Amino acid sequence: MAITVVGSVAYDSIETPAGRKDRCLGGAATYFSLAASFFTDVRVIAVVGEDFGPEQEAVFQARKIDTLGIERAAGKSFFWEGSYLENLNEAKTHTTDLNVFASFEPKIPAPYRDSEYLFLANIDPVLQKRVREEMPGVRLVAGDTMNYWIKDHRPALMEVLKGLDVLLINDTEARMLAANNNLVQAARGVLELGPQTLIVKHGEYGATAFFSDRSFPAKYPSPKHAFRAPALPLEEVVDPTGAGDSFAGGFFGYLASQPELTPAVFRRAMFYGSVMGSYACERFGTERLQELSRKEIEARFDVFRELTHLD
């Protein structure tokens, strides 16, 4: 079933211990769609500037991602510059030029409206809410956010949370959102704000899903415990940019490819999220995701099983 994703399509200049790359294709919606496209149809809503040309368009086309909703505006695309020289788990931002993104007004193309899955990538919660409301018929909505919105746009964010089935954020964001330093207590607090399920991303340590009694259809007994997917210990993390969005794409893409949201499907989706996040780190920008094959994805899924399973 098709996923519509709204978020940023951008250019990133990135410096890591492995080197430097200028103006890679980036943005949360880009990483998300590439990762999800290995599992299901993906439709993107974003805005780009005049610097977004056939070469970038081709990256989406090669993965059969629907770009009808990528609006072309006068000016430059969103640009981000950052480095991970001291800590591969946390980017240091040097430049954020919103450019055409500053006046982004998401428009949902008519053919997107039958999408059964909706992903609200990390953008202004006011826009997330608007898109959510314009697609009332979706089967499952997941979303992301960041410390900036949690701190300075809390009321708008609270409105978004009410309409989410699954929220994906990192440790610091979860603790900040619930104003609680204990992750289990913080998770419970976040689940009371709306989402049925919370996925907390731990960077190089993987991710944990916290469930509520609304996480699954009533016929499935609610999991008593959280579920933890590891990250793959990588020989070389070339560029961690987009790993979290790729996790989200793999996770949500796999969910959307399955007939029903069962606890077992959810657990496999967490593993596919980790698989896509691990691949994203192996090269700069979206390079690795662009050349990935489903066979490689399955092979790494098996590695994750070996990495965690007793038998």
Add this chain to the structure above:
Amino acid sequence: MAITVVGSVAYDSIETPAGRKDRCLGGAATYFSLAASFFTDVRVIAVVGEDFGPEQEAVFQARKIDTLGIERAAGKSFFWEGSYLENLNEAKTHTTDLNVFASFEPKIPAPYRDSEYLFLANIDPVLQKRVREEMPGVRLVAGDTMNYWIKDHRPALMEVLKGLDVLLINDTEARMLAANNNLVQAARGVLELGPQTLIVKHGEYGATAFFSDRSFPAKYPSPKHAFRAPALPLEEVVDPTGAGDSFAGGFFGYLASQPELTPAVFRRAMFYGSVMGSYACERFGTERLQELSRKEIEARFDVFRELTHLD
């Protein structure tokens, strides 16, 4: 099969967000033995002062731990005072009084010499090496160390590493020991220093075992990948002191209880390590380990399986 452990038996004064407790029974050898005692016979080599009385002795007796090797010396026991007020993953040390530990000369009681397993808890590598050499017939030797020995006593530590089968240290220590920030590369570096297997403890994120082609008897194919055991997301971490030593005790205790060191046994041992580490955090000092039952251990083992397994 019996384990001999050499290390500290001490008093700890601990402050955490959950409260404060003065002069709890502590020390690496204490946590290790209590945790391991649920799986196999444990024999302790340590030194204590005149402040170590029948009440403390009874804690070991209740778990049938052999204390013949706990030497009584004139003076006070090792005392540590620390807090975890800002970060539950890292203790801030306020006081370290070595006391009788300053002149500790480990003596191995004759009945300990047939022990088939040896654990060298975090003490001066010169002493670790001496004990290792005096027990040449052991089947498996594991050990721990810390940043202080890595930084300022590297040559002595290098000698210890040559005689270890399994080294258990944390992320920071592994990176420091190999002088490499990438954990996978650091692990490979450490494995070249002697240990056949390296376990890196990640605090609240669990632990990862890195294998070499010498990790298991030749008839078992060497695991191609690492193995990661999670930690349990805990509602309340009352006191993380001793969690790593309890992990080591659960891990090594389970290994010693099994007829053969197979990859499957090793994986289960990692889970038992996580189980014991999680219990240790639930109360101050050794309180939770003292009142634990094997039934509770098995129940939590099942929780860890649920937390990580796809099916």
